[in-house]
Amino acid sequence: LSQPYYSRHDFAHIRRGEVKAFLKAYYNQMTALHDRETYTWWEHYYHASEHKTHEEAWFLMQTRWMLYLEDGDSLRLLGAVPRKWLENGESITLDGVKSYFGPLHLQVNSETEKGIITAEFRCAGKNPPREVFLRLPHPEGVRAAACEGGVYAPSVETVRLSLRGGRAKVTLRF
Numbered sequence: 001l002s003q004p005y006y007s008r009h010d011f012a013h014i015r016r017g018e019v020k021a022f023l024k025a026y027y028n029q030m031t032a033l034h035d036r037e038t039y040t041w042w043e044h045y046y047h048a049s050e051h052k053t054h055e056e057a058w059f060l061m062q063t064r065w066m067l068y069l070e071d072g073d074s075l076r077l078l079g080a081v082p083r084k085w086l087e088n089g090e091s092i093t094l095d096g097v098k099s100y101f102g103p104l105h106l107q108v109n110s111e112t113e114k115g116i117i118t119a120e121f122r123c124a125g126k127n128p129p130r131e132v133f134l135r136l137p138h139p140e141g142v143r144a145a146a147c148e149g150g151v152y153a154p155s156v157e158t159v160r161l162s163l164r165g166g167r168a169k170v171t172l173r174f
Contacts, residue, residue: 002044004029005058014065014080017156019137022080026062033059067092070100075129077106077121078136086110086117087139101125112139112174119170121161128166134159136172144172 004025013022033042033055041056043049066080078092085092087110094106102125110117117136123129134150135158143154149170150159161168 002046004033004045005055010062011065014069015071017079019080022066023082026066026080029062030059064097067094068097068099068104068106070129073130075099075101075104075123075132077132077134078108079133081135081137083137083139083141086112086137088112096124099123099125101127101129106134108136110139115174117172117174119159119168121168121170123163123166125166128163132161132163132168134161134170136170138172138174142174144174146173147171148173 010022010025010029013025032045035042035047035050038051040051041059043052043055067078069076069079081092086108090110092106092108094104096103096105101123103123105122105124106119108117108119117138119134119136121132121134123132135156136144137157138144143157144152147159147170149168150161152159152172159170159172161170
């Protein structure tokens, strides 16, 4: 119980689309285990066994899952990013990140004052995913009124991208 990275409930949360539960686990573990003096990680909540690369690696893996997660022959992008990350003027860029499908490129730009969030995706690998799901949460919880470049599911704020040659462009209008 004192070593949170041995409990994989975070993976269950993200696979089930439980964004709030995943983010709660992510930030609670990070803030409790990160040593603010050495910038390393403790192994236990009660700060025994410092400088643990195992915990650092699991933090990085959780961050990767938040940004992109393979699910068989499907890919889930930004599945658990906080809404705040897409406030007006913000962007998220993944440039050549490694995945089971090869290098991925994603550029998301939020212009919520203009009522849009745009994204461009490219998979440079020889074996692109069969399906790509891109979650684009509006910072104020508003659901999109229109979607270009895919099929929008408002209940999960996710677009199933229409891929052409491993590429897609999406515009959500609010």
